[in-house]
Amino acid sequence: MALLEIKNVSKRFGGLKAVSDVSMSIETGEIAFIVGPNGAGKTTLFNLITGVHQADAGQILFDGHDITRLSPDRAAKLGIGRTFQIVKPLRNLTVLENTMLGAFLHTSSPAVAEREAAKVLQFLGMTKAMHLPARGMGLPMMKRLEIARALATKPKLILLDEVVAGLPTSEALKLADLLKRLPEWGIAAIGGVEHVMQVVMKIADLVVVLDHGVKIAEGKPQDVVHRPEVIEAYLGPKYKELLKK
Amino acid sequence: MKRPQVMIGAVIFLVALLIPVFLRNDYFLQVIFRLFLFASLGLAWNLVGGYAGQLSLGHAAYFGVGAYGLALLSPSISPLPAIVAGVVLAMISALIIGSVSFRLRGPYFCLATIAFTEVLRLIAKNLPNVTGGDVGTPVPSLFPRNTMVSFYYACVGLTIVAFALSYWVERSRFGYYLMAIREDEDTALSVGVNTARVKLWALLLSAAISALAGALYASLFLFIVPDQMFGVEVSVEIAILPMLGGAGTLLGPLVGSLVLETASEVFKNIFKEAHLLIYGVLVVLVVLFLPEGIVGTLMRKLSWFKSAPPTPFASTPSPGPVEESKRVPLPQPTSE
Amino acid sequence: MDWFYPFVQAILNGILTGALYALIAMGMALIFGVMRIVNFAHGAFLMLGMYATWVLFEYGHVNPYLGFLIAGVLLFAIGAVVYAGLVRHIPVQAEFMIILLTLGVSLISVDSVLLIFGADYHQLNFALLGRNFRMGQISLNAPWVISFGIALLAAAGLYIFVMRTMFGRAARAIAQNAYSAPLMGINIHRVQAVTFGLGAAAAGMAGGLLLPVFYLYPDVGHLFNLKSFLMVVMGGMGSIEGAAAAGLALGVIESLTSLYWGNEWALVVDFVIFILVLSLKPSGIFGSQRA
Numbered sequence: 108m109a110l111l112e113i114k115n116v117s118k119r120f121g122g123l124k125a126v127s128d129v130s131m132s133i134e135t136g137e138i139a140f141i142v143g144p145n146g147a148g149k150t151t152l153f154n155l156i157t158g159v160h161q162a163d164a165g166q167i168l169f170d171g172h173d174i175t176r177l178s179p180d181r182a183a184k185l186g187i188g189r190t191f192q193i194v195k196p197l198r199n200l201t202v203l204e205n206t207m208l209g210a211f212l213h214t215s216s217p218a219v220a221e222r223e224a225a226k227v228l229q230f231l232g233m234t235k236a237m238h239l240p241a242r243g244m245g246l247p248m249m250k251r252l253e254i255a256r257a258l259a260t261k262p263k264l265i266l267l268d269e270v271v272a273g274l275p276t277s278e279a280l281k282l283a284d285l286l287k288r289l290p291e292w293g294i295a296a297i298g299g300v301e302h303v304m305q306v307v308m309k310i311a312d313l314v315v316v317l318d319h320g321v322k323i324a325e326g327k328p329q330d331v332v333h334r335p336e337v338i339e340a341y342l343g344p345k346y347k348e349l350l351k352k
Numbered sequence: 353m354k355r356p357q358v359m360i361g362a363v364i365f366l367v368a369l370l371i372p373v374f375l376r377n378d379y380f381l382q383v384i385f386r387l388f389l390f391a392s393l394g395l396a397w398n399l400v401g402g403y404a405g406q407l408s409l410g411h412a413a414y415f416g417v418g419a420y421g422l423a424l425l426s427p428s429i430s431p432l433p434a435i436v437a438g439v440v441l442a443m444i445s446a447l448i449i450g451s452v453s454f455r456l457r458g459p460y461f462c463l464a465t466i467a468f469t470e471v472l473r474l475i476a477k478n479l480p481n482v483t484g485g486d487v488g489t490p491v492p493s494l495f496p497r498n499t500m501v502s503f504y505y506a507c508v509g510l511t512i513v514a515f516a517l518s519y520w521v522e523r524s525r526f527g528y529y530l531m532a533i534r535e536d537e538d539t540a541l542s543v544g545v546n547t548a549r550v551k552l553w554a555l556l557l558s559a560a561i562s563a564l565a566g567a568l569y570a571s572l573f574l575f576i577v578p579d580q581m582f583g584v585e586v587s588v589e590i591a592i593l594p595m596l597g598g599a600g601t602l603l604g605p606l607v608g609s610l611v612l613e614t615a616s617e618v619f620k621n622i623f624k625e626a627h628l629l630i631y632g633v634l635v636v637l638v639v640l641f642l643p644e645g646i647v648g649t650l651m652r653k654l655s656w657f658k659s660a661p662p663t664p665f666a667s668t669p670s671p672g673p674v675e676e677s678k679r680v681p682l683p684q685p686t687s688e
Numbered sequence: 689m690d691w692f693y694p695f696v697q698a699i700l701n702g703i704l705t706g707a708l709y710a711l712i713a714m715g716m717a718l719i720f721g722v723m724r725i726v727n728f729a730h731g732a733f734l735m736l737g738m739y740a741t742w743v744l745f746e747y748g749h750v751n752p753y754l755g756f757l758i759a760g761v762l763l764f765a766i767g768a769v770v771y772a773g774l775v776r777h778i779p780v781q782a783e784f785m786i787i788l789l790t791l792g793v794s795l796i797s798v799d800s801v802l803l804i805f806g807a808d809y810h811q812l813n814f815a816l817l818g819r820n821f822r823m824g825q826i827s828l829n830a831p832w833v834i835s836f837g838i839a840l841l842a843a844a845g846l847y848i849f850v851m852r853t854m855f856g857r858a859a860r861a862i863a864q865n866a867y868s869a870p871l872m873g874i875n876i877h878r879v880q881a882v883t884f885g886l887g888a889a890a891a892g893m894a895g896g897l898l899l900p901v902f903y904l905y906p907d908v909g910h911l912f913n914l915k916s917f918l919m920v921v922m923g924g925m926g927s928i929e930g931a932a933a934a935g936l937a938l939g940v941i942e943s944l945t946s947l948y949w950g951n952e953w954a955l956v957v958d959f960v961i962f963i964l965v966l967s968l969k970p971s972g973i974f975g976s977q978r979a
Contacts, residue, residue, distance in 0.1 A: 157542070183544035191542070197535035208532050212544040215525045260543050407784040452967045458783050459726040463917050464966045470914060471959045478952045584910070588791060595788065626803055632795030639789045640777060 108171065110135045110296050111156070111264055116165030118151055125151040127320040128165070133264070133313070136290070138297045140307045143317035144341050149300040150192070152317070153268055156298075157189045158182040170263060183212065188262030190253035192269040192300075198242035202233060205241050205252055209259030227258045230292060231285065247278045254285075258292055265289065267299035271306050283309050308332070316340065357603040357647070361515055364606060368508045378500045385504050385572065387613040388511045389565055394594040394605030395514035396561035399554045401591060402599035403527060405534025406454065406551060410465030411562055411590045413449065413472050414442040416581035418563025419570035420476065420483060423491040431492050435567045442563035443556050445472075450555040454548060466584060473582035488577035491570040503572045510568065511606075514561050518602055530554055534600070562590075596638050598645030607646050693825040698947040699940055704832045706939025707839040708894055712912055713919035713931035714846055715890025721926025722863045722883045724780050728790040729770070730891050731913025732797040737763050737892025738908060739801055741899045742810060752812065753834060756896025760889040767888025768881045775884065776877060794909070802906040810904040817900065831900040839897050843932055846890060850928060859883050863926065911955075918962045924972025934973070 109132035118126040126148045133139045141149045154160045156167060158179040167175045174182055183189075188209075197205050206224035207217070214220055228234055231251050236244070241252060250270055257265055267286070271279035283306040289297055301307050307314060307328055314331045316324040318340035324331045331337060368388065372381060393415065400406050421438020422431065429437075445468075453464040476483045483489055495502035521527040529550045532540040537547050570576045580586070597608025615634065619627035642649055716730045737759040744750040744758060770793055778785045819830035850856035858879050862869040870876055895909075902908070919938055923930025941961070942954040949957075965973060 159538075179538075179541040180544050180546050183542055189542050191539070195536045195539040197532055197539060199535060200531065204528070208528060208540070208545075209543045211525045211528060217523060217525065217528070220525070220528075256539075256543060407787075409787075452963065456966060456970060459787065460921070460966060460970055462726070462784070462787060463921065464963065466914070466917075467959050467962045467966070471956060471963070474952075474956045474959065478956065584914075592788065626799065628795055629799035629803065632792045632797075632799060635788060635792030635795065636774065639785050639792065640774065643782065643785055 109133060109168075110137075110170060111298065112166075112168040113152075113156070114166045114168070116152070116155060116162045116167060118155055118160060118162050124320050126155065126162075126317075129317065129320070129322050130165075131315050131322065131325065133296050133298050135295045137312045138286070138310055139313040139315065140299050140301045140311045141315050141317060142301055142304070142307060143323075146319070147317040147340075148320040149317055150268065151320075153189075153266060153300050156182075157187060157266060183260060183262075186261075186263035187266060188257035188260050188264070189266040190250075190257050190268055190270055192272060194246075194249040194253050196241035196244075196249060196252055199240065201238050201240055202244075202248075202252055202255075203228065203237040206255045206259050209256040212260045224255075224259055227255050227292075230258075231255050246273055247282075250274065250282065251285075258289075258294075261293060263295040265294050265297050267297065267301075269300055269302060271301070271303050276303075276305065279303055279306055280309065282306075286310060304332070357601065358519060361603055361606060364610075365508065365512055365515070369505075372501050372504055376501075381500050381504050382572075383613075383617050385500075385507050387609055388507045389569055390589065390593055390613060391606050391609035392507070392511040392514045392565050393562055393590045394597070394609055395511065395518050396558045396565070397590050398518060398594045398599060398605045399521060399530070399558045400551070402594055402601070402604065403521065403530040403534065404551055404554050405600075406554075407462055407591065408453075408465045409462050409584070409587045409591055410449065410453075410467075410469035411558070412582050412584070412586040413445055413465075413469040414559035414562035415566035415569075415586065415590070416469075416472060416476070416578075417442040417445055417559075418566030419491070419576050419581050420489070421563070422567040422570055423489045423576060424483065426492045431494055431571075435564065438567050439560050439563045442559040442566075446555045446559035447552065450552045454551045454555075466587070469582055469584070469587055473578050476578035476582060483578070486577065488575055490575050491573070493574060494568070494571045499572075503568065506568055510561070510564055515602070515606065517557065517561070518605075522602055526550070526553070531600070592635060592638075594645070596634075596642070596645055598647030598649070598651070601645070601647040601651065604645050604647040611646065694947060695944075697826050698943040700826060700828060701832075702940030702943030703936060704828065704836040704939070705943065706936035707836045707843065708897060708935075709915065709919060709939050710932040710935030711839045711843045711846075711890055711897075712894045712916055713923065713935040714843055714928050715887040715894070716916045717920045717923060717926060717928050717931035718846070718850065718859075718890070719884055719887035720920060721928065722859045723880055724783075725775065725786050725884075726783065726790070726917075727884075727887065728787055728913065729793040729797065730790075730887070730916050731909030731911070732794040733763050733767065733888040733891035733909070734895040734898070734912050735801065735906065735909035736766065736797055737895030738899050738902075738904055739805065739895075740892070741896035742812070742904055745812065745899075752896060752899050753838065756838070756893050756899075759896040760893035763892025763895075764885040764889035766885075766892075768885035770888070771881045771884035772877070776880070794913075798906050798909070805906070807906060812900050812904075814900075829901070835897040835901055839894065842890070842893055842897075846886070847928060847932070849886075855879070855882065915958060918958055921962065921970070922965050922973050927972065930972055 111133040113129060113131050115128050115130055116126060117124065117128055129152060141152060143149050151160065155162050158177045158181065162175055166173060169185060169187060172185055174185065197208065203221065203224055206227055207220040210220040210223040225237065228237055231254065233248070233251055233255060236248060254270065271282055274282065286297060287310050311328050314326065314328045315322060316331060316337050323336050323340060324334050368384065371384065393411065397408065397411050401408055418438040421441050422434045425434040425437050449465065449468045453461050456464055477486055479485065480487065493499065529540065529545050532545060533547050533550060540547050566581065593608040593612050594605035595608065596612055597606065598604030616627060616631060619630045623630060644652065712734060716727060719725055719727050740759040740762050741752050741755040744755040745752050774789055774793070775786065778789060817831055821828045821830060821833060850859060858874045861872065861874060862876055862879055915938065919934040920931050923934035938958065941957065945954040945957045
């Protein structure tokens with residue numbers, strides 16, 4: 108049974124159908140990315156899984172539980188961790204305290220939370236920054252902090268919302284290598300929304316392509332990327348013609 | 353970690369406990385009584401307004417319910433159970449008010465808290481057969497003998513309890529959750545915090561302490577009227593004191609009360625009528641130049657004083673030219 | 689048919705009051721819509737306008753139906769100065785700070801007036817006051833009718849100004865997107881200062897128009913402050929038309945409540961409606977749902 112199963116899920120906002128009858132699944136041990144041009148509905152789908160929005164139709168199953176109608180905090184308690192595309196650190200707290208917040212899901216003792224958080228930060232190479240305030244840090248650190256906080260909740264599935272967006276390519280690739288090591292931390296699967304294709308190509312096992320709310324392709328990155336419908340979605344119909352020739 | 357603030361607090365309490373040994377002037381004791389009463393109210397407010405960042409302008413509701421609970425129930429039952437009942441009623445009010453208000457964000461939350469307290473005030477005014485209406489209602493004295501000193505010690509005791517409670521909250525997971533909610537509710541949700549429930553718990557604690565303070569206050573003055581207990585001015589005073597001292601800090605509400613209540617008393621004697629004016633000027637000055645409050649600013653400037661998480665308003669840029677380039681999203685009334 | 693005439697009378701009285709309420713609410717809605725500022729000094733502005741008009745009448749023998757205009761100009765200046773000198777320095781995100789600041793301004797205003805004029809209640813005394821227009825069983829108090837008419841004109845004027853003029857467009861541009869407005873050549877601070885001044889002026893004028901039909905005392909603004917919040921929330925925050933509609937509605941609701949349940953409950957009904965709106969449709973009865 109897949110760890111995360113999305114069955115025929117739809118969501119509309121007013122007159123706009125953001126996500127239309129999308130189905131996909133993520134297996135244990137997989138790294139899966141949802142890609143697609145702007146406005147494809149990736150973030151909406153993401154928010155449906157994490158409970159920020161509720162689907163109008165369809166079902167989402169996680170680890171055997173029906174999470175279709177679940178609020179974000181219940182989803183987190185079930186083992187779904189997430190990062191935010193626009194980083195949301197707790198600005199007035201330190202890096203360590205930010206991470207402790209995640210650790211508190213499994214303990215009520217600040218001392219234990221501090222220990223666990225320190226471990227996560229060490230894994231992510233952030234020990235030196237532990238006691239710095241979260242605000243005023245550079246973007247690469249903030250992105251790692253997002254991951255740290257999510258990791259501290261000991262999730263089974265971690266969902267990354269454009270986790271390398273805005274990073275220079277070198278940083279992005281470094282982060283990608285780090286992501287590949289997440290299973291060492293007990294993560295069963297990784298899902299995400301991504302724009303930066305280099306990262307996707309490097310580490311993804313599965314790629315799902317959305318366009319205008321509809322799934323148009325699915326498969327291994329090398330296979331999917333060359334499909335005409337995918338190129339058309341990104342670059343427009345002209346290029347599809349070019350390819351045919 | 354928070355040692356300096358705890359030490360200073362302990363010293364203040366020690367001095368307070370010793371004052372009646374040397375000084376038996378009732379007027380003076382009453383002034384300090386008021387000071388500590390509002391400190392305890394400020395500490396209570398701080399749980400919700402400071403740590404959790406939910407800026408309530410309706411805390412007079414719990415203050416008043418506690419007072420009226422004692423006043424209206426004590427003909428039938430003895431004072432102590434009446435006080436407990438008042439606390440319970442205040443907590444029920446908090447449950448109702450919180451469930452509605454906490455779903456709102458920003459100014460809407462503020463306005464909702466004001467509205468609820470106003471409703472209570474008007475109910476108290478419009479039911480003269482029950483509450484005595486505008487004329488008011490008598491309150492039994494909790495300490496018929498050795499009155500002022502007993503009230504004094506009860507009040508300082510309550511403040512010490514509130515202080516200890518705040519200290520415990522600050523160092524617990526509950527406190528971390530409150531601060532996370534203040535900083536970013538979505539983030540808190542994403543790590544499994546049931547923000548609605550946490551906020552309600554903070555409000556329940558806050559209401560309980562406020563109700564005790566209300567009962568104590570009412571009992572000293574032996575007579576209460578709706579405007580005095582439920583008025584917006586009271587709610588504003590309850591919120592302003594910790595803000596001046598430093599919202600979200602341990603020592604802030606205490607310092608704020610010390611400074612503002614002393615100043616207010618001095619002004620009342622020197623300027624007589626103009627004290628509200630000076631009060632208003634003080635509020636404006638604090639907002640413009642000391643948004644983090646006294647303790648908050650000290651925490652930022654003095655490293656030895658530091659280390660506890662600073663105040664919520666430090667997260668907004670310190671006063672200076674407005675950054676017009678900051679894109680401001682339209683304030684949504686609810687969390688949706 | 690016994691109920692008919694009192695009922696109609698109450699409705700008409702409600703509409704008369706409602707126009708004034710509408711003017712007050714529009715002032716606050718303007719400020720909130722353009723600047724996201726919850727102005728707790730709005731009631732104080734109304735009070736200052738009322739006192740200004742009264743002073744002009746008592747010492748300058750200026751008819752209040754002229755004096756209110758001067759009050760409006762005065763309050764415009766005060767509003768603009770309060771904005772430029774104080775409000776401007778607080779970032780918009782620090783909502784609570786702005787609320788506290790305007791509360792401080794309110795305290796200063798009320799206490800200053802208290803010091804200068806004392807706590808006595810004052811009421812205007814001139815010939816027009818006792819006059820009533822009679823239509824069968826319905827009687828309408830003349831000053832109320834005049835205040836109503838002028839308030840309607842002022843409200844309409846405000847609406848046209850905000851919707852039709854370049855300035856109004858600039859103000860609404862800022863309301864929609866404070867980030868890109870400067871990119872289109874709009875001087876944010878100037879527009880916001882004027883907007884704040886206009887909002888204050890609306891309150892001041894309403895105060896002046898209220899003077900003939902109400903009594904004057906330093907804390908008179910407090911009540912209208914709370915009612916303004918109610919109307920602005922009911923109408924949909926920032927919507928001027930909504931606030932106006934809510935003002936009229938509130939006038940009628942209060943009037944009917946007074947008729948059937950007595951004066952004291954009118955205010956309670958106000959707040960119960962407020963709480964209901966906040967719980968069920970916070971974006972306002974006349975407001976649109978924003979995604």
